[in-house]
Amino acid sequence: MxxxxxASPSITSPSADPIVGGRVELQLLTTLKCNLKCSYCxxxxxxxxxxxxxxxYDIGQLAAFIEKQLAGKEIYVTFYGGEPTLNREMMExxxxxxxxxxxxxxxxxxxxxxxxxWMLHKLSNILVSVDGGEQTTDGYRGRGVxxxxxKNVNHVRDRLGGSVTARVTWGHPDTCFEELDDLAESFDYLxxxxxxxxxxxxxxxxxxxAVLVQLIDxxxxxxxxxxPLIPIMGMVRNKVMPNRAKELYAGQTQCRVSTHIINVMPDxxxxxxxxxxxxxxMQMGEIxxxxxxxxxxxxxxxxxxxxxxxxxxxxxxxxxxxxLGYVKKDEHYRANVVEPICELVRFMGREIDKHDPQAWFxxxxxxxxxxxxxxEVYEYVEIMP
Numbered sequence: 001m002x003x004x005x006x007a008s009p010s011i012t013s014p015s016a017d018p019i020v021g022g023r024v025e026l027q028l029l030t031t032l033k034c035n036l037k038c039s040y041c042x043x044x045x046x047x048x049x050x051x052x053x054x055x056x057y058d059i060g061q062l063a064a065f066i067e068k069q070l071a072g073k074e075i076y077v078t079f080y081g082g083e084p085t086l087n088r089e090m091m092e093x094x095x096x097x098x099x100x101x102x103x104x105x106x107x108x109x110x111x112x113x114x115x116x117x118w119m120l121h122k123l124s125n126i127l128v129s130v131d132g133g134e135q136t137t138d139g140y141r142g143r144g145v146x147x148x149x150x151k152n153v154n155h156v157r158d159r160l161g162g163s164v165t166a167r168v169t170w171g172h173p174d175t176c177f178e179e180l181d182d183l184a185e186s187f188d189y190l191x192x193x194x195x196x197x198x199x200x201x202x203x204x205x206x207x208x209x210a211v212l213v214q215l216i217d218x219x220x221x222x223x224x225x226x227x228p229l230i231p232i233m234g235m236v237r238n239k240v241m242p243n244r245a246k247e248l249y250a251g252q253t254q255c256r257v258s259t260h261i262i263n264v265m266p267d268x269x270x271x272x273x274x275x276x277x278x279x280x281x282m283q284m285g286e287i288x289x290x291x292x293x294x295x296x297x298x299x300x301x302x303x304x305x306x307x308x309x310x311x312x313x314x315x316x317x318x319x320x321x322x323x324l325g326y327v328k329k330d331e332h333y334r335a336n337v338v339e340p341i342c343e344l345v346r347f348m349g350r351e352i353d354k355h356d357p358q359a360w361f362x363x364x365x366x367x368x369x370x371x372x373x374x375x376e377v378y379e380y381v382e383i384m385p
Contacts, residue, residue, distance in 0.1 A: 018284065018294045020259035021249045023379070024070055026101075027078040027263045027274065028094065030055075030087035034108070057268040057287040059093050066098075069285070069292040076102035076124070078380065080263070080274060085111040095122055104380045106167065108141070109149035117159050124162035125380045127191070128153060129169070132179035136172055153187075163188035163377055165230070170385070171195035173204030177214040184229055191230040191381045196275070196321060200340035209347055216348065220355040223364040226371050234383030235352055237372050238313035240361045244373065245313050254315040254384045257297045272297045273320050302326045310346045317345060317384045345384060 033053045066075065077098070079091050085107055095103060099122075106127040130149060131137040137146040153164060166187040168180065184190040194208075219227040219236070226233070234254075238245035245251070249259040257272040262285065264270050270285035271277045272295035285292035303322045305311050316322065321341065325334030361369065 016294070018292045019070065019073060019262075020252070022072075023074045023076070023248075023260055025078060025256060025261040025379070026066075026070070026075055027080050027261055028084075028090075029080050029082065029263065029265050029274070030084040030090045031266055032082040033086050034081060034083040053266070055087075055090060055266050055268075059097050061268070061287050061290075062094070062264075063097065065287050065290050065292075068290055076104065076379065078104040078106060080106050083108055083111065085114065088115070092119065095119060108145075109152050110145065112149075112152040113155045115156065120156055120159045121161040123160060125377055126160065126162075126164045127167040127380065128164060128187070129167050130183065131168055131171065132175045133182065136175055136179060140169075140171065150186075165189040165191055165377060165381065167381070168192040169195050170208070171197060171199050173199060173202075173207045175208075175211065177211045180211065180215060180229075181218065184227060187228075189228040189230055189375075189377050191377075192385055193382070194341045194344055194385050196318070196337055196341075198336045200336065205340055205343065208344060212344070212348055213351055216351045216355065220357075220360050223360060223368060226368045230375075230377065230381055230383065231348070231385040232352070233372055233375065234378065235313055235348060236357045236361070238315075238383070239349075239352065239357050241373060242312060245315055251315060252299070254317055255319040255382055257319050258295050258299065262292070275320050297323060300327045308342070308346070310342075310349050313349065314345055314384055317342070318382070341385075348385075 031053050075098070077094065079085075079094075081087075084091065084105060091105075095101075102124045103122055104125045104127065105123055107129070109128040109130070112126070112128070128149060130146065131140045134146040137149075138144065157164060164187055166183040166189070168183065168190065170192045180190065180192070215227075215229060216232060219229060219232045221227075245253060247253075249256070252259050261272065262270050263272065263274045263277065264287060265277060268287035268289075269277075269283050270287070270292065271279075271282050272284055273282065276282045276297070282296055284295050297319050299305070299316065299319075300323070303316070303326045305314075305316050305322065308314070318341070321333075321338045324330050325338035361372070364372070
């Protein structure tokens with residue numbers, strides 16, 4: 001790599017514990033095959049999607065890796081893909097071998113009704129990928145997907161052991177308040193991520209800001225019930241409880257790729273960020289060889305975050321975007337993707353401050369305070385959008 005101080009990982013390089021803190025998210029990509037063809041899929045970059053359809057390691061090798069590299073850690077597993085439920089056998093094998101772990105599933109939801117009850121009971125959270133309302137979701141994912149997903153979620157909901165979260169990639173600038181509000185009201189939580197694509201030209205930023213004002217207004221209109229939008233929840237939490245923004249993982253709690261998430265590909269190679277598995281120099285370990293080193297995706301002096309008004313509560317947001325925009329000097333990507341997203345995050349912070357979040361928190365009921373501060377779902381998603 002050029003223009004970077006990040007060294008390529010080496011099996012023999014001496015280093016401290018690659019996992020910062022006492023918890024580790026073991027994200028297992030069960031397959032890179034998918035039954036949908038979403039138009040913006042990040043796994044399509046570098047032709048990753050569909051490139052690995054069979055596991056190249058077995059459960060014994062995974063167990064040996066966990067015993068050696070993750071000893072003493074609290075482990076929670078996220079099944080990821082592709083579409084992870086296309087390899088249900090692997091999911092079942094892992095869940096039976098490690099019954100004490102916590103489990104999350106990130107899925108497009110179209111095959112959710114095929115999972116047996118015992119697996120559903122053991123899931124602490126299910127992230128269901130949708131993009132908004134029916135027209136928006138089907139526009140990205142294919143006709144009928146939105147209806148199928150909602151049918152499946154309703155079918156399994158009473159059998160889930162934990163929460164179900166709508167995971168939205170906010171790509172379309174015309175996504176409206178009503179679409180996102182409906183998801184917030186029909187799922188346990190709504191998490192959105194501003195799309196890492198060139199969707200911010202013209203008046204698209206202003207359109208998104210108008211929707212954000214409505215969402216934030218609704219968040220603060222009640223103190224007896226929490227409006228479950230994770231990015232707003234996370235920002236408010238970090239503003240009213242600033243120590244929570246930095247008490248875990250050396251203060252890098254917003255993007256987990258530098259500290260405590262490891263993404264295991266079907267071939268056994270390990271990467272810090274699921275969106276950068278096409279970059280060989282990002283490899284940080286391997287299951288079969290039983291090695292793991294520190295994530296090569298780390299904060300860098302060229303990243304301008306420390307001078308940003310949002311840094312105290314944002315703590316860096318998406319490390320991939322910052323790396324590509326500022327370390328790799330991709331000026332086009334920085335101007336068209338990174339800077340617009342950071343502007344939206346700063347805008348959200350200003351809008352939240354208009355509502356005096358400290359006063360709102362002081363008036364909030366005890367259950368609302370507890371959910372805002374300690375929601376388990378924070379561990380399964382990035383708090384910043």
